[in-house]
Amino acid sequence: MIAVDLPYWAQSLLRVLGGTVAVLLPAGTIVYLFLFKMMSFMQSRLGPMEAGPYGSMQLFAEVGKWLQKEDIQPENADKRVFKIAPLVVLVSTFLLVAVVPFGPDAYFTDFEAGIFYALAVSSVSVLGILIAGWSSANKYSLLGGLRAAGQLIAYELPMVLAVIGVVIQAGTMNLNQIVAAQNAGSMFGWDGLGNPYVLTQFVGFVVFMIAIQAELTQAPFDMPIAESELVSGYMTEYSGFRFLIFFIAEFATVGVFTLIASVLFLGGWGVPFAWFGWESLGDVDNWMNVVGPLVMITKMLALSGIVMWVRFSYPRLREDQLQRFAWKVLIPVSVVNIMVTAILKVAF
Amino acid sequence: MVPLSDTTETETPALASDTLREGIVDRLRTTLGDAVVEVHLEPNVDLWVRVRHDAWRETGLALRDQGFHYFCFLSAIDWQPSPFGRGEDDPSAPAPEPDDPAAEPEMRHGVTGGDTRFQVFARVTDVQRHVGITIKADVPDDSSVVDSWVTVYAGANWHERETHEMFGIGFAGHPDLRNIYLPTDFEGHPLRKDFPLLARIVKPWPGIADVEPLPGEGDEGDGGASE
C-alpha cells in the first residue's frame, strides 16, 4: 500500500489527470509510432519529417489543424445527437480505462468484477457510432453505422467467450488479481516466467486479438469506415474537432483494448514474481507502481503493433464474410476453448 | 504451390486473309439478298459493307450468326460539309454569301458511297477468326430512325444513346434512349456539322500548319528584345 494519505479531492484530481494521460498518451504514441512511422516504413516512404525531430511534433500540428477547422453540421442532421455522438464514443474509452490496473496500487478503481465491467462499457461506443451514423442524414453514414452496429455486436461475443477462459483459469474477475495470478503462477511447476495466459490460453488470446481487431474497426474488419466504398462511413459528415474526437477515440480505444489484452494474457504490469521472490500480490514492492506502468505500456505497444501491422497489410473483408467468420469460426472455437479450459481446471 | 489460374496455351493464330473476308461478304449476300448495297474491300486491311437501312438489324443478326460476337462500336457520320469551315478563318472577314448555291459544297461520301446526309456505322469483330468488319447504312433523311441493335448486341445500348444525342438519330426498339453525356435539357446535336463549335467561331485557331519561326530565324522573337 502507498504510504501517502491524500484528501479526497486530490485523489479525484489525480484520477482525472491520470485517466486523461492513460487515454491520450497511448493514443498519441500509437498514432505517431505506428500510423505515422511504421506504416510509412512499410510503404517505403518516410512519413512526416518536418514538425520536430523525425516529425515527432506532427501530432500536435495535426491537432492544431483540426481544432482550427470549421465545425460543420449537415443541414438535415439531427443536430443535438450529431454533436453528442463523438463524445459518447470517447466516454466509452474513458470508462474502459477506469478498471485497468497499472501497478499493484496504481489503478483508478479496484472492481471485483473488473473484466465484466470492462466488457460491458466497451459496447457503449457502439451506441455512439450508431447514433453518429443515424443522425448524419447521410446514406453512407447510415450504412456505416448499421455495419458498425452489426459488426461490433457480433464480435463482442467471441471477445467475452475468450475472456471466460482466462477468468476460469485465474478464478477471479478482478483484473489486478488476474495479473497476480499470472505472475505468481507457474507452468508445470516451472515459475521462471510465471504463467502468462498467452501461452496457456493461446487459443483464447488469438480469438481475443481478432475480436478486438474487429471491435476497433481496423482492417481487415474496417467496413464501417471503408473509406473507398462508404467514404469513411459514420464519420463522413464530421469535420473539425468532432472528427478529432472520433480520431482520438479510435486510437485511444486501440490503446485501452490492448492494455486490457496485456492484462489478460501478458501479465499486465507485473513481471514474474519469482524473479524477486514475491509470493502474492501483497508482497509486491512499492517501486512496482512506477515500473509497472512502463512494463504495461511496453506490452501494450507490442500488442497494438500487431494490431496495426495487420491493419496495414490486409484488405478489407466483406460484411457477410465478417459475420460468417464471427459466428462460424470464432464463437465455436472459443466455446471449445472454454470447455477444454474448464475440464483441465477441474482435472488439475 | 497451387497455381492461381489455368491458362490456355494457344498457338499464334493466322491473321485474317482476303479470301476470308470475301467469304464473309458472300455469306452476307446470301442471307441478306439485295440489302447489301455496296462492299469495299481494302486488300489485306479491312472490309466495309453498306446495307439498306431497313436491313440494319438483320445485318447485325446475320453477322452475329457468322461468329462476329464481339461488338466494337456504333456511331454515325454527318456527311454534310461544315458550313463553318474549320474555324481557321478570320471572323472579321466578310462571310461568304449564304444563299449562293455554288458555295454549298456537295457531300462526298466515304468508301462505300451513300445517298443521305447521315450514315450509321458499326464495327463488329470475330475474335476466333481475327477479322473485323465495318457496317454502314444510310439513315433516311425524313425519319432519321433506324432499328436498334440492342437486342442483337447488348453493348450497342450506350453507343446508340450517344449517337442519338450527338446526331439526333433515333433507334427504333431501344429501351431507354436518354442522353448519356449531355444534360437532359441540352438543345441540339453537337456532332452534326451544322452545330457550331462556339469556341472556334469566337476566336479562330491562330495558325493552320503551326509553322513557327525557329529560334534565331524570325525577327519578332521575344528573345531578341531581351538581349
Place this chain on the structure above:
Amino acid sequence: MTDLIDRQKLGYIAAQAADARLNVELETEGMTLNIGPQHPATHGTLRIIVRLDGEQVVWADPSAGYMHRGYEKLTEVRTYPQVTTLINRIDWLGSFANEVPFILAAERLMGIEAPPRAQVIRTILFELSRISNVGLFLGDLGVQLGAVTPVFLAFRDREYVLNLIEGATGGRFHPNFDRIGGLKDDLPSGWVDETRQVMKKLRGFCDEMEDLLFGNKVFQDRTRGIGVIPAGVAQQYGLSGANLRASGVDWDLRRDQALPLAYDQVDWKVWTHPDGDSFARCWVRLQEVRESTKIVDQLLDLLPSGPVMAKVPRIIKVPEGEAFVSTENPLGEMGYYVVSQGELGPFRVRIRTASFNNISIVPWVLRGVYVPDVITILASLYFILGDIDK
C-alpha cells in the same frame, strides 16, 4: 481449384436467393444511393445510381458525362498533328498508347510506314505506358479493397517508368511524342541500360504484388466469384483487354492483327483466365505487366539503327479515305475511325475507347451484388474517366 470456385459461386447465389426471399417477405423499402460523382471508388467523376435493398444492389445505372470534353467534335477543327495533343488526354495514365492508333490510322491513309527503329521505339513506349498504367491499377486495387500499402509501392515503382517516359519524350503524362511517319526524337543516350534495370525492378514489383495482394486470403475471398462475366456477355458488350481475356476469350490486338508495330518480332504470351470474375481480371493484368516487361527487354535487344522519321511533307494532307485502327491499350481496345476528305484535318474521327464499353456492362454485372462488391467490380473492370467521357 475450379471446384472451389464453383462452390463459392453457388454459395453466393444461394445467399442472394435467400436474401431475396427474405426481402419479399418483409417488404423492405429500397434506398437509392448515389455513388459519385464525387466518390473515391469512381476515381474521377463517374456517377453510379444504385437502388439498394439493404446492402444489395437491385438496379444500377452509371451516369457518365461529367467530364465530357467533346473530343470527336474538336478533332474536326484540328489538323492531324494537332489531334495527338487532344487524344493524349483520353486515357491520361497511358497517354502514349493513345497516340499510336491514331497515328497509325493516319499513316495507313497516307500509305506510309514509320522506319523500323521508330516502330520498335513506339512499341517500347507503348508497353511502358501499359506498365505505368496497369501498375498503378494494381496498387489502386488494394486501396479499393481496403489495403493501403500496395498503392504506395505502385506509385514508387511507377515513378521509375514515368522517369523513363520523361527521359525519352520530355513529358511524364502527356508525351505527345508520336508523329505521322515516325517519332519526334531518337532515344537519349543511356536510356536503354536504364530501361533494362527498371524492367528488372518492375518484375520484382509484380512478384511483390503477387505476394502481398493476390496470395492474400482476404483478397481472394473478396474477388473470387464476384462479378462473373461469361465470355458471351463480355463479347456482346464489347469488353476488351484484360476484361475480355479474363473471361477466357483469347483475343489480343497486339497479336491478332497486322500492324506496323514490333510485337511479331518478340516472344511473349497472351494470358487468359477461365473464371471471368474480378480476381481473374486483376490477375490477367498482373501477368500483362510481367509480359510487358519481357517485351520491352527483348525489344531493347532488337533495337535497329536508322532514322526515326520517314519522309513526310511539312504540311500534312491526308488523302481521302477511311481507316479504322485499334490497338491493345492498357485499358483495352482503343481505336480511331478516321474519315479523311483530303484536307489538313480529319473530317470525322470516331474514338472507340475501351472504358466506355467496359463500363457499359455495369448495369448488367452489378445486379444483385452487395455494396462492397460494387467497389470490387468497378475496380476490377478498371476504367479511367477520360476514357469513358472522351
